[in-house]
Amino acid sequence: MLGRTAHSIFWMYRYLERAENTARLLEAGHRMSLTRAEDAANAEWRSVITTLGMRGDYEQHFDDYTGAHVCDFVLRSKLNPLSVLTMLEKARMNARASRSAITGEVWEAVNEGWMVLSDMLARQVKESDLGTVLASIRRQSTLVRGATHGSMLRNEIYSFARTGTFIERADSTARILDVKYYLLLPSLAHVGTVLDTSQWDNVLQSLSGERAYRWLNSGRMDSRSIADFLILDPRFPRSLAFCYSALRENLSALAQLHGEETDAHVAMRAAEMALSDRRIEDIFDQGLHEFLIEFIASNQTISNTIAEAYRFTA
Structure with a gap:
Protein backbone atom coordinates (compact mmCIF):
# COMPACT_ATOMS: atom_id res chain seq x y z
CA MET A 1 0.00 0.00 0.00
CA LEU A 2 1.24 3.49 -0.83
CA GLY A 3 2.01 5.73 2.12
CA ARG A 4 -0.44 8.37 0.93
CA THR A 5 -3.24 5.80 0.81
CA ALA A 6 -2.45 4.65 4.35
CA HIS A 7 -2.43 8.33 5.37
CA SER A 8 -5.87 8.89 3.83
CA ILE A 9 -7.38 5.83 5.53
CA PHE A 10 -5.83 6.67 8.91
CA TRP A 11 -7.03 10.27 8.85
CA MET A 12 -10.45 9.54 7.39
CA TYR A 13 -11.27 7.47 10.48
CA ARG A 14 -9.61 9.95 12.83
CA TYR A 15 -11.79 12.76 11.51
CA LEU A 16 -14.95 10.65 11.74
CA GLU A 17 -14.14 9.66 15.33
CA ARG A 18 -13.34 13.27 16.22
CA ALA A 19 -16.63 14.52 14.76
CA GLU A 20 -18.55 11.92 16.78
CA ASN A 21 -16.68 12.70 20.00
CA THR A 22 -17.30 16.42 19.48
CA ALA A 23 -21.04 15.78 19.10
CA ARG A 24 -21.07 13.75 22.33
CA LEU A 25 -19.25 16.52 24.20
CA LEU A 26 -21.60 19.21 22.88
CA GLU A 27 -24.61 17.11 23.87
CA ALA A 28 -23.32 16.73 27.42
CA GLY A 29 -22.56 20.45 27.64
CA HIS A 30 -26.03 21.31 26.39
CA ARG A 31 -27.65 18.95 28.89
CA MET A 32 -25.70 20.49 31.77
CA SER A 33 -26.39 24.08 30.68
CA LEU A 34 -30.14 23.49 30.81
CA THR A 35 -30.00 22.84 34.54
CA ARG A 36 -27.61 25.64 35.54
CA ALA A 37 -27.80 29.39 36.13
CA GLU A 38 -26.51 31.58 33.30
CA ASP A 39 -22.98 32.11 34.69
CA ALA A 40 -22.57 28.41 35.49
CA ALA A 41 -23.98 27.44 32.09
CA ASN A 42 -21.43 29.69 30.37
CA ALA A 43 -18.69 28.00 32.40
CA GLU A 44 -19.88 24.63 31.09
CA TRP A 45 -19.70 25.90 27.51
CA ARG A 46 -16.22 27.31 28.15
CA SER A 47 -15.13 23.87 29.37
CA VAL A 48 -16.39 22.35 26.10
CA ILE A 49 -14.29 24.78 24.06
CA THR A 50 -11.27 24.14 26.30
CA THR A 51 -11.62 20.37 26.00
CA LEU A 52 -11.69 20.64 22.21
CA GLY A 53 -8.54 22.77 22.18
CA MET A 54 -10.36 25.64 20.47
CA ARG A 55 -10.16 28.31 23.16
CA GLY A 56 -7.54 30.46 21.42
CA ASP A 57 -9.42 30.52 18.11
CA TYR A 58 -12.78 31.04 19.80
CA GLU A 59 -11.67 33.99 21.91
CA GLN A 60 -10.30 35.74 18.85
CA HIS A 61 -13.89 36.13 17.65
CA PHE A 62 -16.12 36.06 20.76
CA ASP A 63 -15.92 37.60 24.22
CA ASP A 64 -18.65 35.45 25.78
CA TYR A 65 -19.51 31.76 26.08
CA THR A 66 -23.17 31.54 25.22
CA GLY A 67 -24.55 28.24 23.99
CA ALA A 68 -25.52 29.71 20.61
CA HIS A 69 -22.04 31.04 19.90
CA VAL A 70 -20.25 27.91 21.11
CA CYS A 71 -22.45 25.47 19.18
CA ASP A 72 -22.29 27.45 15.95
CA PHE A 73 -18.50 27.86 16.25
CA VAL A 74 -17.91 24.17 16.98
CA LEU A 75 -20.38 22.78 14.46
CA ARG A 76 -20.08 24.91 11.35
CA SER A 77 -18.31 28.25 11.64
CA LYS A 78 -15.93 29.17 8.83
CA LEU A 79 -13.90 30.95 11.52
CA ASN A 80 -13.09 27.56 13.04
CA PRO A 81 -10.61 25.34 11.14
CA LEU A 82 -11.60 22.39 13.37
CA SER A 83 -15.38 22.62 13.06
CA VAL A 84 -17.42 19.43 12.73
CA LEU A 85 -18.40 20.42 9.19
CA THR A 86 -14.72 20.85 8.26
CA MET A 87 -13.86 17.47 9.79
CA LEU A 88 -16.63 15.79 7.79
CA GLU A 89 -15.39 17.45 4.61
CA LYS A 90 -11.84 16.24 5.33
CA ALA A 91 -13.11 12.72 6.07
CA ARG A 92 -14.92 12.68 2.72
CA MET A 93 -11.87 14.10 0.93
CA ASN A 94 -9.69 11.32 2.38
CA ALA A 95 -12.34 8.71 1.52
CA ARG A 96 -12.35 9.94 -2.08
CA ALA A 97 -8.52 9.86 -2.21
CA SER A 98 -8.56 6.23 -1.04
CA ARG A 99 -11.74 5.14 -2.79
CA SER A 100 -10.03 2.23 -4.54
CA ALA A 101 -8.97 0.88 -1.14
CA ILE A 102 -12.34 1.02 0.63
CA THR A 103 -15.56 -0.81 -0.21
CA GLY A 104 -18.51 0.76 -1.97
CA GLU A 105 -20.54 0.49 1.22
CA VAL A 106 -17.98 2.50 3.19
CA TRP A 107 -17.78 5.19 0.51
CA GLU A 108 -21.56 5.45 0.32
CA ALA A 109 -21.83 5.79 4.11
CA VAL A 110 -19.20 8.54 4.22
CA ASN A 111 -20.62 10.39 1.22
CA GLU A 112 -24.23 10.13 2.37
CA GLY A 113 -23.27 11.29 5.85
CA TRP A 114 -21.47 14.30 4.42
CA MET A 115 -24.48 15.24 2.26
CA VAL A 116 -26.99 14.86 5.10
CA LEU A 117 -24.93 16.82 7.61
CA SER A 118 -23.84 19.50 5.12
CA ASP A 119 -27.52 20.23 4.58
CA MET A 120 -28.24 20.29 8.32
CA LEU A 121 -25.28 22.58 8.98
CA ALA A 122 -25.87 24.92 6.06
CA ARG A 123 -27.40 27.41 8.50
CA GLN A 124 -27.08 28.11 12.21
CA VAL A 125 -28.65 25.31 14.26
CA LYS A 126 -31.57 26.35 16.46
CA GLU A 127 -31.44 25.20 20.06
CA SER A 128 -34.63 23.22 19.50
CA ASP A 129 -32.90 21.31 16.67
CA LEU A 130 -29.56 20.80 18.38
CA GLY A 131 -30.38 17.34 19.75
CA THR A 132 -31.46 16.12 16.31
CA VAL A 133 -28.31 17.42 14.64
CA LEU A 134 -25.97 15.92 17.25
CA ALA A 135 -27.77 12.58 17.05
CA SER A 136 -27.34 12.65 13.26
CA ILE A 137 -23.59 13.24 13.59
CA ARG A 138 -23.28 10.24 15.90
CA ARG A 139 -25.51 8.15 13.64
CA GLN A 140 -23.52 8.87 10.48
CA SER A 141 -20.28 7.93 12.19
CA THR A 142 -21.91 4.73 13.43
CA LEU A 143 -23.06 3.88 9.89
CA VAL A 144 -19.51 4.21 8.55
CA ARG A 145 -18.20 2.07 11.40
CA GLY A 146 -20.87 -0.56 10.67
CA ALA A 147 -20.05 -0.56 6.95
CA THR A 148 -16.38 -0.94 7.82
CA HIS A 149 -16.97 -3.93 10.11
CA GLY A 150 -19.44 -5.55 7.75
CA SER A 151 -17.79 -5.14 4.36
CA MET A 152 -14.01 -4.67 4.59
CA LEU A 153 -11.37 -7.37 4.47
Whole structure:
Protein backbone atom coordinates (compact mmCIF):
# COMPACT_ATOMS: atom_id res chain seq x y z
CA MET A 1 0.00 0.00 0.00
CA LEU A 2 1.24 3.49 -0.83
CA GLY A 3 2.01 5.73 2.12
CA ARG A 4 -0.44 8.37 0.93
CA THR A 5 -3.24 5.80 0.81
CA ALA A 6 -2.45 4.65 4.35
CA HIS A 7 -2.43 8.33 5.37
CA SER A 8 -5.87 8.89 3.83
CA ILE A 9 -7.38 5.83 5.53
CA PHE A 10 -5.83 6.67 8.91
CA TRP A 11 -7.03 10.27 8.85
CA MET A 12 -10.45 9.54 7.39
CA TYR A 13 -11.27 7.47 10.48
CA ARG A 14 -9.61 9.95 12.83
CA TYR A 15 -11.79 12.76 11.51
CA LEU A 16 -14.95 10.65 11.74
CA GLU A 17 -14.14 9.66 15.33
CA ARG A 18 -13.34 13.27 16.22
CA ALA A 19 -16.63 14.52 14.76
CA GLU A 20 -18.55 11.92 16.78
CA ASN A 21 -16.68 12.70 20.00
CA THR A 22 -17.30 16.42 19.48
CA ALA A 23 -21.04 15.78 19.10
CA ARG A 24 -21.07 13.75 22.33
CA LEU A 25 -19.25 16.52 24.20
CA LEU A 26 -21.60 19.21 22.88
CA GLU A 27 -24.61 17.11 23.87
CA ALA A 28 -23.32 16.73 27.42
CA GLY A 29 -22.56 20.45 27.64
CA HIS A 30 -26.03 21.31 26.39
CA ARG A 31 -27.65 18.95 28.89
CA MET A 32 -25.70 20.49 31.77
CA SER A 33 -26.39 24.08 30.68
CA LEU A 34 -30.14 23.49 30.81
CA THR A 35 -30.00 22.84 34.54
CA ARG A 36 -27.61 25.64 35.54
CA ALA A 37 -27.80 29.39 36.13
CA GLU A 38 -26.51 31.58 33.30
CA ASP A 39 -22.98 32.11 34.69
CA ALA A 40 -22.57 28.41 35.49
CA ALA A 41 -23.98 27.44 32.09
CA ASN A 42 -21.43 29.69 30.37
CA ALA A 43 -18.69 28.00 32.40
CA GLU A 44 -19.88 24.63 31.09
CA TRP A 45 -19.70 25.90 27.51
CA ARG A 46 -16.22 27.31 28.15
CA SER A 47 -15.13 23.87 29.37
CA VAL A 48 -16.39 22.35 26.10
CA ILE A 49 -14.29 24.78 24.06
CA THR A 50 -11.27 24.14 26.30
CA THR A 51 -11.62 20.37 26.00
CA LEU A 52 -11.69 20.64 22.21
CA GLY A 53 -8.54 22.77 22.18
CA MET A 54 -10.36 25.64 20.47
CA ARG A 55 -10.16 28.31 23.16
CA GLY A 56 -7.54 30.46 21.42
CA ASP A 57 -9.42 30.52 18.11
CA TYR A 58 -12.78 31.04 19.80
CA GLU A 59 -11.67 33.99 21.91
CA GLN A 60 -10.30 35.74 18.85
CA HIS A 61 -13.89 36.13 17.65
CA PHE A 62 -16.12 36.06 20.76
CA ASP A 63 -15.92 37.60 24.22
CA ASP A 64 -18.65 35.45 25.78
CA TYR A 65 -19.51 31.76 26.08
CA THR A 66 -23.17 31.54 25.22
CA GLY A 67 -24.55 28.24 23.99
CA ALA A 68 -25.52 29.71 20.61
CA HIS A 69 -22.04 31.04 19.90
CA VAL A 70 -20.25 27.91 21.11
CA CYS A 71 -22.45 25.47 19.18
CA ASP A 72 -22.29 27.45 15.95
CA PHE A 73 -18.50 27.86 16.25
CA VAL A 74 -17.91 24.17 16.98
CA LEU A 75 -20.38 22.78 14.46
CA ARG A 76 -20.08 24.91 11.35
CA SER A 77 -18.31 28.25 11.64
CA LYS A 78 -15.93 29.17 8.83
CA LEU A 79 -13.90 30.95 11.52
CA ASN A 80 -13.09 27.56 13.04
CA PRO A 81 -10.61 25.34 11.14
CA LEU A 82 -11.60 22.39 13.37
CA SER A 83 -15.38 22.62 13.06
CA VAL A 84 -17.42 19.43 12.73
CA LEU A 85 -18.40 20.42 9.19
CA THR A 86 -14.72 20.85 8.26
CA MET A 87 -13.86 17.47 9.79
CA LEU A 88 -16.63 15.79 7.79
CA GLU A 89 -15.39 17.45 4.61
CA LYS A 90 -11.84 16.24 5.33
CA ALA A 91 -13.11 12.72 6.07
CA ARG A 92 -14.92 12.68 2.72
CA MET A 93 -11.87 14.10 0.93
CA ASN A 94 -9.69 11.32 2.38
CA ALA A 95 -12.34 8.71 1.52
CA ARG A 96 -12.35 9.94 -2.08
CA ALA A 97 -8.52 9.86 -2.21
CA SER A 98 -8.56 6.23 -1.04
CA ARG A 99 -11.74 5.14 -2.79
CA SER A 100 -10.03 2.23 -4.54
CA ALA A 101 -8.97 0.88 -1.14
CA ILE A 102 -12.34 1.02 0.63
CA THR A 103 -15.56 -0.81 -0.21
CA GLY A 104 -18.51 0.76 -1.97
CA GLU A 105 -20.54 0.49 1.22
CA VAL A 106 -17.98 2.50 3.19
CA TRP A 107 -17.78 5.19 0.51
CA GLU A 108 -21.56 5.45 0.32
CA ALA A 109 -21.83 5.79 4.11
CA VAL A 110 -19.20 8.54 4.22
CA ASN A 111 -20.62 10.39 1.22
CA GLU A 112 -24.23 10.13 2.37
CA GLY A 113 -23.27 11.29 5.85
CA TRP A 114 -21.47 14.30 4.42
CA MET A 115 -24.48 15.24 2.26
CA VAL A 116 -26.99 14.86 5.10
CA LEU A 117 -24.93 16.82 7.61
CA SER A 118 -23.84 19.50 5.12
CA ASP A 119 -27.52 20.23 4.58
CA MET A 120 -28.24 20.29 8.32
CA LEU A 121 -25.28 22.58 8.98
CA ALA A 122 -25.87 24.92 6.06
CA ARG A 123 -27.40 27.41 8.50
CA GLN A 124 -27.08 28.11 12.21
CA VAL A 125 -28.65 25.31 14.26
CA LYS A 126 -31.57 26.35 16.46
CA GLU A 127 -31.44 25.20 20.06
CA SER A 128 -34.63 23.22 19.50
CA ASP A 129 -32.90 21.31 16.67
CA LEU A 130 -29.56 20.80 18.38
CA GLY A 131 -30.38 17.34 19.75
CA THR A 132 -31.46 16.12 16.31
CA VAL A 133 -28.31 17.42 14.64
CA LEU A 134 -25.97 15.92 17.25
CA ALA A 135 -27.77 12.58 17.05
CA SER A 136 -27.34 12.65 13.26
CA ILE A 137 -23.59 13.24 13.59
CA ARG A 138 -23.28 10.24 15.90
CA ARG A 139 -25.51 8.15 13.64
CA GLN A 140 -23.52 8.87 10.48
CA SER A 141 -20.28 7.93 12.19
CA THR A 142 -21.91 4.73 13.43
CA LEU A 143 -23.06 3.88 9.89
CA VAL A 144 -19.51 4.21 8.55
CA ARG A 145 -18.20 2.07 11.40
CA GLY A 146 -20.87 -0.56 10.67
CA ALA A 147 -20.05 -0.56 6.95
CA THR A 148 -16.38 -0.94 7.82
CA HIS A 149 -16.97 -3.93 10.11
CA GLY A 150 -19.44 -5.55 7.75
CA SER A 151 -17.79 -5.14 4.36
CA MET A 152 -14.01 -4.67 4.59
CA LEU A 153 -11.37 -7.37 4.47
CA ARG A 154 -9.29 -7.76 7.62
CA ASN A 155 -6.18 -6.55 5.85
CA GLU A 156 -3.79 -3.60 6.24
CA ILE A 157 -6.49 -1.15 5.11
CA TYR A 158 -8.74 -2.28 7.95
CA SER A 159 -5.83 -2.12 10.42
CA PHE A 160 -4.96 1.47 9.44
CA ALA A 161 -8.64 2.41 9.79
CA ARG A 162 -8.87 0.96 13.28
CA THR A 163 -5.52 2.45 14.29
CA GLY A 164 -6.74 5.92 13.35
CA THR A 165 -9.99 5.37 15.25
CA PHE A 166 -8.35 4.32 18.50
CA ILE A 167 -5.56 6.93 18.44
CA GLU A 168 -8.28 9.58 18.21
CA ARG A 169 -10.56 7.96 20.77
CA ALA A 170 -7.78 7.67 23.36
CA ASP A 171 -6.90 11.33 22.89
CA SER A 172 -10.54 12.38 23.31
CA THR A 173 -11.08 10.35 26.50
CA ALA A 174 -7.90 11.74 28.06
CA ARG A 175 -8.79 15.34 27.20
CA ILE A 176 -12.33 15.08 28.59
CA LEU A 177 -11.01 13.61 31.84
CA ASP A 178 -8.31 16.24 32.15
CA VAL A 179 -10.63 19.20 31.66
CA LYS A 180 -13.05 17.84 34.27
CA TYR A 181 -10.41 17.36 36.92
CA TYR A 182 -8.22 20.38 36.25
CA LEU A 183 -10.50 23.07 34.85
CA LEU A 184 -14.18 22.29 35.29
CA LEU A 185 -14.39 21.95 39.07
CA PRO A 186 -14.37 25.48 40.55
CA SER A 187 -12.81 24.64 43.93
CA LEU A 188 -11.57 21.76 46.06
CA ALA A 189 -14.38 22.71 48.43
CA HIS A 190 -16.84 21.25 45.89
CA VAL A 191 -15.27 17.77 45.87
CA GLY A 192 -17.86 15.22 46.92
CA THR A 193 -20.75 17.68 46.62
CA VAL A 194 -23.76 17.51 44.29
CA LEU A 195 -21.87 19.78 41.86
CA ASP A 196 -18.89 17.43 41.78
CA THR A 197 -21.15 14.40 41.27
CA SER A 198 -23.06 16.07 38.44
CA GLN A 199 -19.82 16.95 36.67
CA TRP A 200 -18.50 13.39 36.87
CA ASP A 201 -21.87 12.23 35.59
CA ASN A 202 -21.38 14.71 32.73
CA VAL A 203 -18.00 13.14 31.92
CA LEU A 204 -19.57 9.68 31.74
CA GLN A 205 -22.33 10.97 29.46
CA SER A 206 -19.75 12.67 27.22
CA LEU A 207 -18.12 9.27 26.71
CA SER A 208 -21.36 7.24 26.53
CA GLY A 209 -20.31 5.39 29.66
CA GLU A 210 -22.96 6.35 32.19
CA ARG A 211 -25.11 3.22 31.91
CA ALA A 212 -22.15 0.83 31.79
CA TYR A 213 -20.51 2.48 34.79
CA ARG A 214 -23.67 2.45 36.89
CA TRP A 215 -24.29 -1.18 36.01
CA LEU A 216 -20.78 -2.15 37.13
CA ASN A 217 -20.71 0.05 40.24
CA SER A 218 -24.27 -0.07 41.55
CA GLY A 219 -24.71 3.66 41.02
CA ARG A 220 -21.71 4.67 43.19
CA MET A 221 -20.39 8.03 41.98
CA ASP A 222 -16.89 9.00 43.09
CA SER A 223 -13.88 10.36 41.25
CA ARG A 224 -11.52 7.42 41.78
CA SER A 225 -13.90 4.70 40.64
CA ILE A 226 -14.96 6.74 37.59
CA ALA A 227 -11.35 7.52 36.67
CA ASP A 228 -10.49 3.84 37.11
CA PHE A 229 -13.36 2.89 34.79
CA LEU A 230 -12.38 5.41 32.08
CA ILE A 231 -8.64 4.80 32.27
CA LEU A 232 -8.00 1.19 33.26
CA ASP A 233 -11.15 -0.89 32.63
CA PRO A 234 -10.45 -3.04 29.52
CA ARG A 235 -14.16 -3.83 29.09
CA PHE A 236 -15.25 -0.29 28.25
CA PRO A 237 -14.63 0.54 24.55
CA ARG A 238 -13.70 4.17 25.24
CA SER A 239 -11.31 3.56 28.13
CA LEU A 240 -7.62 4.26 27.62
CA ALA A 241 -6.81 0.61 28.35
CA PHE A 242 -9.28 -0.65 25.72
CA CYS A 243 -8.02 1.82 23.11
CA TYR A 244 -4.40 0.83 23.64
CA SER A 245 -5.20 -2.88 23.56
CA ALA A 246 -6.98 -2.36 20.23
CA LEU A 247 -4.09 -0.24 18.92
CA ARG A 248 -1.57 -2.93 19.80
CA GLU A 249 -3.66 -5.63 18.10
CA ASN A 250 -3.96 -3.64 14.88
CA LEU A 251 -0.30 -2.67 14.82
CA SER A 252 0.56 -6.33 15.39
CA ALA A 253 -1.60 -7.22 12.40
CA LEU A 254 0.32 -4.67 10.32
CA ALA A 255 3.64 -6.18 11.48
CA GLN A 256 2.51 -9.64 10.38
CA LEU A 257 1.37 -8.36 7.00
CA HIS A 258 4.59 -6.43 6.38
CA GLY A 259 6.88 -9.06 7.90
CA GLU A 260 8.54 -6.71 10.38
CA GLU A 261 8.00 -4.47 13.36
CA THR A 262 8.80 -0.75 13.34
CA ASP A 263 9.54 1.94 15.90
CA ALA A 264 5.77 2.38 16.17
CA HIS A 265 5.44 -1.14 17.56
CA VAL A 266 8.17 -0.52 20.12
CA ALA A 267 6.55 2.74 21.25
CA MET A 268 3.09 1.16 21.40
CA ARG A 269 4.25 -1.84 23.38
CA ALA A 270 6.05 0.36 25.91
CA ALA A 271 3.04 2.66 26.29
CA GLU A 272 0.59 -0.20 26.81
CA MET A 273 2.85 -1.92 29.33
CA ALA A 274 3.25 1.33 31.26
CA LEU A 275 -0.53 1.76 31.36
CA SER A 276 -1.25 -1.85 32.34
CA ASP A 277 1.21 -1.64 35.24
CA ARG A 278 -0.62 1.35 36.76
CA ARG A 279 -3.19 1.23 39.52
CA ILE A 280 -5.64 4.08 39.97
CA GLU A 281 -3.97 4.82 43.34
CA ASP A 282 -0.64 5.29 41.53
CA ILE A 283 -2.25 7.66 39.04
CA PHE A 284 -3.83 9.81 41.73
CA ASP A 285 -0.56 9.84 43.70
CA GLN A 286 1.23 11.13 40.60
CA GLY A 287 -1.62 13.56 39.95
CA LEU A 288 -4.42 12.85 37.49
CA HIS A 289 -3.72 16.02 35.50
CA GLU A 290 0.00 15.21 35.25
CA PHE A 291 -0.74 11.62 34.19
CA LEU A 292 -3.20 12.72 31.50
CA ILE A 293 -0.89 15.40 30.07
CA GLU A 294 1.84 12.76 29.88
CA PHE A 295 -0.57 10.32 28.22
CA ILE A 296 -1.74 12.85 25.61
CA ALA A 297 1.87 13.66 24.70
CA SER A 298 2.76 9.96 24.47
CA ASN A 299 -0.31 9.29 22.32
CA GLN A 300 0.75 12.04 19.91
CA THR A 301 4.25 10.56 19.77
CA ILE A 302 2.81 7.16 18.84
CA SER A 303 0.71 8.79 16.10
CA ASN A 304 3.77 10.56 14.70
CA THR A 305 5.82 7.37 14.85
CA ILE A 306 3.13 5.46 12.92
CA ALA A 307 3.16 8.17 10.24
CA GLU A 308 6.94 7.95 9.94
CA ALA A 309 7.08 4.15 9.98
CA TYR A 310 4.51 3.76 7.20
CA ARG A 311 5.60 6.80 5.16
CA PHE A 312 2.30 8.65 5.30
CA THR A 313 3.72 11.52 3.23
CA ALA A 314 5.12 9.27 0.51
